[in-house]
Amino acid sequence: MACISYSFKTLCLFLLFVAAASRPTNKPKVFNVRRYGSKPDGKTDNANAFTSVWKSACGRKSGSSKIYVPKGTFYLGGVEFLGPCKNPIEFIIDGTLLAPANPMDIKQDIWINFRYINDLSISGSGILDGQGEQSWPLNDCHKNPNCPKLAMNMGFAFVNNSNIKDITSLNSKIGHLNFYSVHHFNITGVTITAPGDSPNTDGIKMGFCSNIQISKTNIGTGDDCIAILSGTTNLNISNVKCGPGHGISVGSLGKNKDEKDVKDLTVRDVIFNGTSDGIRIKTWESSASKILVSNFVYENIQMIDVGNPINIDQKYCPYPPCEHEQKGESHVQIQNLKLKNIFGTSKNKMAVKLQCSKSFPCKNVELIDVNLKHNGVEGGSSTAVCENINGSASGNMVPQHCLN
Template sequence: MASIAFVFKVLCVSFLFIFVASRPTIRPKMFNVQRHGSKPDGKTDNANVFTSIWSRACKRKNGSSKIYVPKGTFYLSGVEFVGPCKNPIEFVIDGTLLAPANPSDIKQDTWINFRYINNLSISGSGTLDGQGKQSWPLNDCHKNPNCPKLAMTMGFAFVNNSNIKDITSLNSKMGHFNFFSVHYFNITGVSITAPGDSPNTDGIKMGSCSNMHISNTNIGTGDDCIAILSGTTNLDISNVKCGPGHGISVGSLGKNKDEKAVKNLTVRDVIFNGTSDGIRIKTWESSASKILVSNFVYENIQMIDVGKPINIDQKYCPHPPCEHEQKGESHVQIQDLKLKNIYGTSKNKVAMNLQCSKSFPCKNVELIDINIKNNGLEDSSSIAVCENVDGSVSGKMVPQHCIN
């Protein structure tokens, strides 16, 4: 009887396996933009077709949706993809999405914008071509109050549990990728490119975001490779190549009221090549808000001919004279900062600048194995400059540290 029961059990398990294995897999509903009327001629405006397809994909209730952009050049004047959606959406771009060359032809802040969406996946071998060359000479807002508002390439607002993979962003008019109130988002394998002299073309910019991961990404642009703004927490950056550009920047912070803390940042296995800055934290003097910058780890960072490899600047003022200069020190508190295994070459003699606030000195700054030599025309020795810094030092230290 026992052997009969065993055979019966084996047969039941086998039939169950065959039944499960034979069930058809539910594939996502495919929306090929070209088959739905989009024209890959680089001239016809496909914005209405794209938004119509999005609406259909977003409203579909049974199973996921897949929007596919095949090879070819699809001109878009500007699009907004808005949720919430009934199902996960995969957006695969193998062709080129082409922005208007004339910046005034984009009637919104962001050329391609995603809002109020969960479970969005963007991938493909395609390119977002911002055609920014005509716009860059107009980017003079620091001296021209009537400057035109230029659009960023792609934006995400209130987008959660999502990702972007392998896409190329080329020649944005302003920033390439902008994130606001985005949570649990992965960026991997992305390529971001604009000339080193293209103004305000930040690679990845984020504010009020949490639990984001950026990895295996190449960024060369005319501003910050990555800009981390107010309210961003739990950010992990790894295996990123940055250059040209202004480095990975936290801030600027403290200029406006109601700014939020920035905390729990990890930057590891990153290469800065020919950038103006590498590791950078910038806060305004006489801050309008009192906020905390804390729990930062920078580890295994290579500097190749970087202007300011390590730069904490709590007297930030990009276009002097600044009205805050006579109003006192920064109220942004920087603390619990670890710099470990930072090595390479600096263009300038000052390889490490730690210029902290007198009113709120930097606390618990930990330096471990720093080796940055001067690669300029002067002798190869480099120096560190410190103001109002408390912390500890261990391991090899080039330049000689100046921490209390």
């Protein structure tokens, strides 16, 4: 009996060992770009090696994949990472990805582009160096119809349930991070940097997106820190520092016929430092579309020597003369807009500009505790202007409000 009991225990232990050994592990498979032939010498084009890594990681059928870019400088021509993938992808960048200095060497609109992917995570201490200095003098498309196409640093199109964290985007040729038809995406701890005089280097640009979170991010560029375009809904921005740049801009809107509503935007705990604008909504006066801009909340916003702290401009015309003199007022309807605890200093005497459409006046605009003091070379206190707007004001008001 003792022998049988001992044999039974041995068999049970063996079966437990087999079960444990056959149990699938949750650890992702690591794909180090160095093992696929990439060279961190800052000269060799690693586009083919990175594409090969992506195909292997994306095509893995069991378990998640982790692509790792170690420290070093990896020169990278234009590259596109396509899905759908068979598993979640974690892309860790600890090195520097270096773009071609010559813009003609990138044969696509976006230098590093992710498309048709779910469950993508990008993180690391690495840098996306767009080497934009050579491209900025070429950015004259407003007056030169033959201007070259310049590539943005990184783009996401049809990417869902994903995130980017801690990466630095440096000196893009044009915009830094572009989002199109992206849903449920988190942007956290990102740093975006370009000189204040670098043209059209928008920090984060998005259109036809929903459920985007942007937090704990520092943006300093030569254009909008964040540009919110047609069809964007449920956007939450918090703990962002912006400057230099043109502020957080909605628009421009209304120029094209196929544009969609922009709604449900929340901006909280943001600092604008030395920007040309802070809170900005811009629509073309000669609208080609009738769309709605609604349900916006701006709260706890600090302005430090901002040119135009609050600016609703429904007569947007960056390069006059414009067509609106023949086509009439903007058809973009702005409504349900709350601005609460907006404080700091304005470089221009006009600190609050609410210039709405005569055909579609702004509705239900609420100002609560606005304190913006004039700190520019002109003398006198800050002022406000209102055109074609209905709303209310309460609490502390500097400048004196002009709402009906």
